[in-house]
Amino acid sequence: MRWVFATLLAGAAALALLDVNGVAALVAGLAAVAACGAAMAALARDDRWPARIAVPLLFGVLLLWLWEMVTVGFGVPRILLPPPSMIAAAFGSHLPTLAADFHQTVIRSVIPGYAIGCGAGFLTALAIDRSPFLQRGLLPLGSLVSAMPIVGIAPIMVMWFGFDWQSKAAVIVVMTFFPMLVNTLAGLRAAGAMELDLMRSYAAGYGQTLMKLRLPAALPFVFNALKLNSTLALIGAIVAEFFGTPIVGMGFRISTEVARMNVDVVWATIAVAALVGSASYGIISVIERGATFWHPSFRQ
Amino acid sequence: MTDAAAPAAPAVHRVPARDGAALPILTVLAALLLVWYAASVWLNAPQVQERLERASPDWSVSDLVAGAWAMDRPVLPAPHQIGVELYESVLGRPVTSKRSLAFHAGVTLSATLAGFALGLATGVALAVGIVHVRVLDRSLMPWIIASQTIPILAIAPMIVVVLGNLGFTGLLPKAIISAYLSFFPIAIGMVKGLRSPDPIQLDLMRTYSATPAQTFAKLRWPSSMAFLFPSLKVAIALALVGAIVAELPTGAQAGLGARLLAGSYYGQTIQIWAALFMSAFLAMLAIGAVGLAERGLTRIRGGRL
Numbered sequence: 001m002r003w004v005f006a007t008l009l010a011g012a013a014a015l016a017l018l019d020v021n022g023v024a025a026l027v028a029g030l031a032a033v034a035a036c037g038a039a040m041a042a043l044a045r046d047d048r049w050p051a052r053i054a055v056p057l058l059f060g061v062l063l064l065w066l067w068e069m070v071t072v073g074f075g076v077p078r079i080l081l082p083p084p085s086m087i088a089a090a091f092g093s094h095l096p097t098l099a100a101d102f103h104q105t106v107i108r109s110v111i112p113g114y115a116i117g118c119g120a121g122f123l124t125a126l127a128i129d130r131s132p133f134l135q136r137g138l139l140p141l142g143s144l145v146s147a148m149p150i151v152g153i154a155p156i157m158v159m160w161f162g163f164d165w166q167s168k169a170a171v172i173v174v175m176t177f178f179p180m181l182v183n184t185l186a187g188l189r190a191a192g193a194m195e196l197d198l199m200r201s202y203a204a205g206y207g208q209t210l211m212k213l214r215l216p217a218a219l220p221f222v223f224n225a226l227k228l229n230s231t232l233a234l235i236g237a238i239v240a241e242f243f244g245t246p247i248v249g250m251g252f253r254i255s256t257e258v259a260r261m262n263v264d265v266v267w268a269t270i271a272v273a274a275l276v277g278s279a280s281y282g283i284i285s286v287i288e289r290g291a292t293f294w295h296p297s298f299r300q
Numbered sequence: 301m302t303d304a305a306a307p308a309a310p311a312v313h314r315v316p317a318r319d320g321a322a323l324p325i326l327t328v329l330a331a332l333l334l335v336w337y338a339a340s341v342w343l344n345a346p347q348v349q350e351r352l353e354r355a356s357p358d359w360s361v362s363d364l365v366a367g368a369w370a371m372d373r374p375v376l377p378a379p380h381q382i383g384v385e386l387y388e389s390v391l392g393r394p395v396t397s398k399r400s401l402a403f404h405a406g407v408t409l410s411a412t413l414a415g416f417a418l419g420l421a422t423g424v425a426l427a428v429g430i431v432h433v434r435v436l437d438r439s440l441m442p443w444i445i446a447s448q449t450i451p452i453l454a455i456a457p458m459i460v461v462v463l464g465n466l467g468f469t470g471l472l473p474k475a476i477i478s479a480y481l482s483f484f485p486i487a488i489g490m491v492k493g494l495r496s497p498d499p500i501q502l503d504l505m506r507t508y509s510a511t512p513a514q515t516f517a518k519l520r521w522p523s524s525m526a527f528l529f530p531s532l533k534v535a536i537a538l539a540l541v542g543a544i545v546a547e548l549p550t551g552a553q554a555g556l557g558a559r560l561l562a563g564s565y566y567g568q569t570i571q572i573w574a575a576l577f578m579s580a581f582l583a584m585l586a587i588g589a590v591g592l593a594e595r596g597l598t599r600i601r602g603g604r605l
Contacts, residue, residue, distance in 0.1 A: 058439070133327075149537075156572055254457060
């Protein structure tokens with residue numbers, strides 16, 4: 001705990017000294033890095049949960065602090081890499097724009113596309129689960145399609161569905177369909193032979209076996225696909241916006257503000273994307289924990 | 301991996317993994333082609349109809365179908381049109397020509413391989429550090445996962461522009477973006493693999509009084525190989541995606557991404573589809589090469605990976 005305070009104190013001192021005296025700032029900065037190393041080493045030996053969270057948090061703070069020190073200390077041009085403080089300022093002053101972009105990209109494109117793509121993949125998996133012939137034919141093709149750079153279909157979708165959110169949602173549907181299909185099919189085969197035999201001895205039908213045994217057993221795989229798809233969907237929407245978009249949206253913002261050298265706004269948009277990506281991953285993880293608490297990976 | 305993952309359980313719902321997959325795959329492919337041809341007629345019909353009306357009022361359905369499968373800028377090109385475009389732009393032109401698709405594929409492939417090599421080195425180094433140093437495990441692991449929840453592809457234009465201003469253009473920015481995407485599965489797979497030896501085996505190494513370096517070289521490293529190769533297959537496909545996306549933001553002159561962008565600007569649908577199929581072939585080729593390397597290594601090590 002002492003080392004954490006020492007880290008924060010020395011780090012703040014180094015940042016404050018940056019404008020006054022370079023050598024003093026460097027000395028304070030080295031002290032801060034050393035204190036941070038000591039703090040992380042001390043905390044890593046602790047197994048309680050506050051320590052488990054504190055170590056990566058401290059590391060993240062260290063990264064941001066180093067970024068600020070290097071960009072300000074060495075006078076890196078703002079156009080190349082703005083310091084975090086400037087990004088935060090841009091974030092604050094462009095809130096309405098960022099909110100509009102968020103609404104266009106996430107609410108209007110990503111969420112419908114994600115829901116349709118994952119839903120269609122899941123339902124298709126249920127449908128072809130009963131047909132071994134289709135499964136054997138579709139699975140190799142499915143893995144082929146998922147190896148293909150799906151972002152490449154963005155220009156085609158823009159031509160078909162126009163510039164607005166429909167084309168972005170279509171890209172996301174195509175991107176998320178196969179991971180969900182392949183994972184659900186694998187999950188439906190995950191129920192153990194013993195349990196299946198038990199269900200048979202209960203004279204359970206296909207539907208009952210599906211609802212009570214095989215779908216619950218498939219849940220870890222389904223959540224795997226949901227997590228994977230949550231980041232894929234955001235990437236797909238942003239990349240699709242490079243190919244034509246109305247004058248709003250995160251991909252549009254990034255491509256135009258880069259061209260206008262407003263790099264701080266670009267980084268603010270990236271920060272929004274990072275927050276959205278991490279938040280959606282976190283939300284799905286929490287739901288997963290609640291829904292598949294019995295799975296070995298959650299047992300202590 | 302698939303061989304190990306397919307237990308021969310006699311349960312009702314299980315499907316034996318690989319018995320006679322050729323017929324189902326061919327059937328599905330044939331159905332796909334059929335749907336494709338039908339869809340290309342359906343999607344292209346309005347434009348063809350308009351043209352036919354202008355030429356002469358009495359046109360038949362066969363004219364419509366023939367027209368829909370031979371348009372210059374179709375909404376959805378027919379498969380044979382893509383095949384012809386692929387054949388002409390790969391074999392019909394010299395490889396050094398700017399109009400040769402093989403040339404563009406080569407540009408993208410070089411960036412992919414450079415990025416893959418960079419990602420492999422980073423991923424393995426991170427995994428070794430994480431497995432052996434407790435502080436790194438605690439501090440790095442969450443950030444490695446977080447690094448992939450932010451869409452790096454959103455940062456791709458930034459990286460290209462920043463490095464371009466510093467004087468690095470061409471291969472390096474693309475390779476860095478490829479590496480950023482491909483290091484993740486490698487690092488995760490290697491951490492799991494390096495931790496896969498049983499405690500019993502680790503104890504055995506201790507009774508031999510093996511040094512950490514010996515334990516690593518003789519136990520941890522060999523047992524991680526089974527996890528490394530599936531990760532490599534994912535990683536090389538991601539490296540290709542990274543290389544293609546890195547070509548989009550700056551209006552690159554060469555590469556499959558540049559072809560996609562140019563095709564989208566000029567409405568050349570057939571060119572887009574050809575580039576798309578080319579990238580799919582590249583992905584298959586790259587994954588196949590990793591599979592071959594895996595089999596080669598397995599043979600060298602006496603049938604065990």
